[in-house]
Amino acid sequence: MAADATSWATKSGFGKMAILFWAILAALPLIGYVRDDPSFDYYMFMGQSMLIYGTAVLGLNLLIGFNGQISLGHSAFFAVGAYTTAILMNFAGMPYWATIPIAAVVCFGAGFLFGLPALKLEGHYLALATFTLAIAVPQLLKYKAIAGWTGGVGGLLLEKPDPPFNLPLSPDQYLYYLCLFVSMLMFWFVYNLLRGRSGRAMMAIRDHPMAAGTMGIDTALYKTVTFGISAAITGVAGALSAITIAYVAPDSFTLQLAVSFLVGLVVGGIASLPGCILGGVFIVLVQNSAQSISDWMKVSFSLRYDVPAWAIYGVLLLLLMYFLPSGLMGGLIALKERLFGAKGPDSTDDPAPQASRND
């Protein structure tokens, strides 16, 4: 499914493209100085969310796309990250920036621990276990015995940070840069991880689980550590979300959140790094425009009802699975290849093996 897993990273030019891409992202807030738009801060906030979701999807993609372990429960690690930050800021009086690495470590631990039982589970069963996790999390966060720390149903209200050193930035511009910096760090880390030996091992485990073991790869260790790293990255995204929204509450971390990560992953493309950002952008756009999409549909199809974002997600997931199983990124690459005939020798054909369902 994930076409050629390693070639993208070694292709010359990928690094340059990435630098250009991040440079453009870094330049975007400057528009605020040129154009005087009253909703500019809101756009900045959307940008933060896109980066945050993109990072969360990155964590999930590392696990699903590059290691072949399915998780429907990454909302849990997002929650752990967010709550770690919120609790540290609220009760330990820590500065927001210092909580991010701690959130990463805590989530790594949580992911590693959940990765241990996940070792024995495959495919549908792993999906089932993580699905259950996603459903249990909000209830767990509301639990009375820990309400002193978590704020129970009401959650915790945080202070929105101001730009340091009197930088000439609005708070939202500043937070955008914070998100940009942290997510860039995460992508850079994953990029290097995947290019190295460990990356090859992770992908070998995904593609040939049996062979990987006999080749001397410590499958169990790699899988649990990957689970941990994946959770840590998604947890960092959770920490950022707590900081930028300045509020955490149990009902923001439902199955729905896990599903939006999955949507982002599938839309952007499984095992595609740029696809993660694309996925993040997509999630935020759909969430923000669900109302307008639904209004538009109401008018153009003269519906009696509101079409909720959930339904749009669902239909989109189905359509993507049928028509663009490699996601937008995969689609773009295929389009480019068709237009410019730039076919690598390894992508000439896809001998779609007649896999029977039972092998």
Added chain:
Amino acid sequence: MGAILEAKGVSAWYGMIQAVTEVDLQVEQGGVTALLGANGAGKTTTLRALCNMVRRSGTTTFDGVDISRRSTEDIVRMGVAHVPEGRGTFVALTVEENLKLAFHTRRDRAAAMRDMDLVFDYFPRLKERIRQQAGTLSGGEQQMLAIARALMLAPRLMLLDEPSFGLAPLIVQEIFRILRQINRDAKVSMLIVEQNAALALELADQVYLLETGSVVTSGPSDMVRNDEALRKAYLGY
């Protein structure tokens, strides 16, 4: 006597890879045809192409009816039983359930019950293990079960893919004795793929030699048996 099965210009593909090219082949009414060739020659693929289990082209007729575009299930229901490579055991079902599966497609329940007795006559070993989970049978027993399952369909033509695979010489002898008996008594025509060329040649009246997906020689089995050069070149004995 006409041909019960006739294939004309049959080709087959796995994805973009062509595994069988323009094969012509016939099985006589009541006859046994052997399909021989080295590993990877395309024997299994040819059998699969005949019952539309892979992407294929060309025409196949069964008993005068064109079956080129029929689904596998329909072809089976017309009376073609395929004993697949790897035996296709339903591991979690019992031996009995493996056999009774045929009742699902057969309308003649009474005759089907009689066929079951007949099958147990051929393979008494299976009767002893009737309630055993099929996945726990030995390799040879699973091969017997595969043949028995095919027989339960009351076929007019059997496609057998290496019935001797992985079996002890004595059991191979037994299975071939039974196949001969089935062919003689029940008038079931057969197309058999075998690595054990000598045995297959004994059973068959017609032979096709396959090399890299194409037929290189064909003719009566005596001809191949007596042609030492041919035997040495293709069959290695």
Added chain:
Amino acid sequence: MEFFIQQVVAGLTSGAIYACVALGLVMIFVSTDHINFAQGEMAMFATYIAWALIDAGVPYWIAFGSTILIAFVGGLLIQRFILKPLENAPVLALVVCFIALLSIFNAMAGMIWSYTIKPFPSPFPALDLTGHGLVNVRQLGVVGVTLIMLGILTVFFRYTTLGLAMRAAAQNASSARLMGVRVSWMLALGWGLAAAIGATAGMLVAPLVFLDPNMMTGILVYGFAAALVGGIANPAGAVLGGFIVGVLENLVGSYVIGNELKLTFALAMVVGVLLFKPAGLFGRVIVKRV
């Protein structure tokens, strides 16, 4: 002591519902080898159809029967039109597809019938049988319907050739085709049956918890736990698993952890069973010689 018995009876009642949900899951697993995450939402949606029928003045049992029929056809159609193109797709694509169905059904129910909760009638009166509020007719009715359904399914799978063909198709599709089994229709039939069972479960649940688009979320998790405890390929095990989970949930809820962590308890059970007893307590281990 009386409180204890009360909890056990209540546990058996909710257990019967978990058993129903688990039966639907087992059904799909047995016939297609998949775990259907949309099972709960499909049941919920069917229950809304029943509600709409009853609301329109259709007598209860007629609405009950028609809903089961509609659900059956609906399940069949879902398989034919939505899942069939993905028959050879990897697990991830299927999981994504089930999640998509879950989202769509949830959203559609909310869209058509709104998210406000609705009362749903029960055919069984809440008539007290012992005079101590221990057992009432409604509880017995729920348990009874579940057992009847189990009976029908057991007979179907064990004693009919169609049931046998469905099991064979799930186990080894290509080999089943070689026995003349129309595999693709067997899968569709499995989905139809699962949807019908789910609809029954939904109609049993709704009077107890009120009808709302999210009513099945937690129950589905318990259904998973029940199916796993009983062995996911075993209908009788699933029902027993349902009762065990129901009773445990009530006892643990009232004596140990309180009601707030029930879902966490279900999570622990799911993970625990998957890890230590993957074939379930009563599941037959399938021996595969390699």
